Amino acid sequence: MSTYALLLAPSANRVYADAASRLTQAELAAFAEAGVLDSAISDAGEASMGGVPYVTFRGDLSDRDVAHLSNLSAAYALFCLQGGDLLRPVTLRPLARYDDDLITIPKYVGKTNEQFTRLLLNVTLLASASAPRMLDGGLTVLDPLCGRGTTLNQALMYGYDGIGVELDGKDVDAYAAFLRTWLKRKRLKHSAEITPVRRDRKLVARRFEAVLASTKDDYRAGDTQRVTVLHTDTTHARDFLKTGCADVIVADAPYGVAHGSRTRENGLSRRPLDLLAAAAPGWAALLRPGGALGISWNTHVASREDAAKIFVDVGMQPIDTPTYRGFGHWVDQAITRDILVARKPV
Known part of the structure; x- marks a missing residue:
């Protein structure tokens, strides 16, 4: 089972940014409870790497799982951890029919x-x-x-x-x-x-x-x-x-x-x-x-x-x-x- 690290998008609202990690963990749980993911997600939490905070979780994400989680409200970039401290980028594919x-x-x-x-x-x-x-x-x-x-x-x-x-x-x-x-x-x-x-x-x-x-x-x-x-x-x-x-x-x-x-x-x-x-x-x-x-x-x-x-x-x-x-x-x-x-x- 792989470990993933989600980098959160910056928010213009500082107060909301302070709550973003906790809200993202709850949102991840909502995706898991909905049954739309092929892989079970576990051990969601927060970790700091290189002085940067990430939301981390474990799972074996399919392509369709990545497509779903690309739409997490605060998602900015997703990485798969390799060797304990190396971040391999995972391409996000959010629903974005038009320019943001x-x-x-x-x-x-x-x-x-x-x-x-x-x-x-x-x-x-x-x-x-x-x-x-x-x-x-x-x-x-x-x-x-x-x-x-x-x-x-x-x-x-x-x-x-x-x-x-x-x-x-x-x-x-x-x-x-x-x-x-x-x-x-x-x-x-x-x-x-x-x-x-x-x-x-x-x-x-x-x-x-x-x-x-x-x-x-x-x-x-x-x-x-x-x-x-x-x-x-x-x-x-x-x-x-x-x-x-x-x-x-x-x-x-x-x-x-x-x-x-x-x-x-x-x-x-x-x-x-x-x-x-x-x-x-x-x-x-x-x-x-x-x-x-x-x-x-x-x-x-x-x-x-x-x-x-x-x-x-x-x-x-x-x-x-x-x-x-x-x-x-x-x-x-x-x-x-x-x-x-x-x-x-x-």
């Missing part, structure tokens, strides 16, 4: 850390019935609190379709403007437009939809990806989307500190549980059987048990293994962030 500036260019206040966005998507997908299809594309990711679309762009990078719901019209317009500009600058064949959604001649929502492909030939052949963003209240998402439209749902819930959760009926609330309780029935209906929902939230304003109960009440099964209890981390004095993942029965 699709994710890194947007900068704005409140943007979720890009590495954490990938971590949240990964561990949610790995808990779902779609985990064996992670490398194959063709999945649909729904972010019902999508903001300016970091999760949607990560879904596109993976070769998936994305659906977002956002109440703030300025965020919807900003995302639409960015994606259009990016697609034109990359000279990718696409269509993109914002259209009104009317009921009884009244404007009830707006829909931004883009259809794109990585090559012109793929576009002509119909091998395309679709990203849709609805400008509406997430508690009304079920009114505009088909039941069972998403393989996974991921959301970074409002932290209840610098910003709150808002619905049209109740205005601004500092309690994210209010939003989750109102939205969970609709979110569960939009998830396919066997799908998984992952949320991140501030544990200072809502306990894990209270958040889990909301999803139990709509028929979902929280994942409560030690691995999935290992993602909590400090963000600042007012925020300790954690992840809760729940699965919809098949």
Whole structure:
């Protein structure tokens, strides 16, 4: 059995970088628990070599295992140890259908850390019935609190379709403007437009939809990806989307500190549980059987048990293994962030 050393990518967020090794070890365990790897992984830990910290683990990785682990949220380089102190590079092959500036260019206040966005998507997908299809594309990711679309762009990078719901019209317009500009600058064949959604001649929502492909030939052949963003209240998402439209749902819930959760009926609330309780029935209906929902939230304003109960009440099964209890981390004095993942029965 071989020993591997994973060099972690630097993070612009120093606080997140301090937690990256521990979070990566939990993410490795999530890959192992999902059953997508051919080789068992053991003895995950941290080691310093040449004064540089690495996450180390043991296993006999197949090519497909390397392809899976290439998508670890903080992966920068992977080595196989030889002779105890020699590092042999292992070529990483992450899912990257487009240039990574699709994710890194947007900068704005409140943007979720890009590495954490990938971590949240990964561990949610790995808990779902779609985990064996992670490398194959063709999945649909729904972010019902999508903001300016970091999760949607990560879904596109993976070769998936994305659906977002956002109440703030300025965020919807900003995302639409960015994606259009990016697609034109990359000279990718696409269509993109914002259209009104009317009921009884009244404007009830707006829909931004883009259809794109990585090559012109793929576009002509119909091998395309679709990203849709609805400008509406997430508690009304079920009114505009088909039941069972998403393989996974991921959301970074409002932290209840610098910003709150808002619905049209109740205005601004500092309690994210209010939003989750109102939205969970609709979110569960939009998830396919066997799908998984992952949320991140501030544990200072809502306990894990209270958040889990909301999803139990709509028929979902929280994942409560030690691995999935290992993602909590400090963000600042007012925020300790954690992840809760729940699965919809098949």
